[in-house]
Amino acid sequence: MSVLDSLQVGSALSYLIAFVIPALDAILPVLPAESAIIALGVATAGSIDPRIALLVGCAAAGAFIGDNLSYLLGRRFGPAVQRRFFVTPKGVRARAWAERSLDKFGMQLIVVCRFIPGGRTVVTLTCGLTGYPRRRFVAATAVAAVIWSLYAFFIGRVGGRAFEDNPWAGLVIAFAVSIAVSAVIEVIRRLLARRRKRASAEATRAEGRAPVLD
Secondary structure: OHHHHHHOOHHHHHHHHHHHHHHHOOOOOOOHHHHHHHHHHHHOOOOOOOHHHHHHHHHHHHHHHHHHHHHHHHHOHHHHHHHHHHHOHHHOOOOOOOHHHHHHHHHHHHHHHHHHOHHHHHHHHHHHHHOOOOHHHHHHHHHHHHHHHHHHHHHHHHHHHOOOOOOOHHHHHHHHHHHHHHHHHHHHHHHHHHHHHHHHHHHHHHHHHHHOOO
16 A cells, blocks of 8 residues: 555545644745645545545645744744744845735735745744734635645646556646746746836936936
């Protein structure tokens, strides 16, 4: 029996993985939350058991709780979180980016950051550190958790159905699609950031060239 064979709707292990890994991934980014949910999708691709909805619900609940745990850590243990995640030059830049983006995009960023590599941890901790409105954060993370869990599970099921006779091939294809989607989102984010930076620089130069009226 392979690992994928053990991840079925009748296994308690499947529900444990679906909930715990997404919940801890927010503060332990090394945990492969998306990979775990994709694997569950591949493993259950041939099933129409209604309990599949419960698996997706566990994944969404775990993701939601993880995001809000991250927020509470930032809110209650700010100095320790700052030292742990945002003391290096890279960490300082990441927090500065998160604060600027939250000011500009708000709840939209909280939803989209789930699909930005490393973005979930940076944004949710920064929300807690800066005191982002709790009600808005809860609403945004609820939406993000549902979208993310459906997305990851759907990719897994598509891969599993496409390679019913070789689920490991389906798993590899599903992972590749997930990585490609994250890469596209990251490229778009970087292009938009460069465009905004260039526009800001041009505006600054234009102000410098403006004539001074007596």
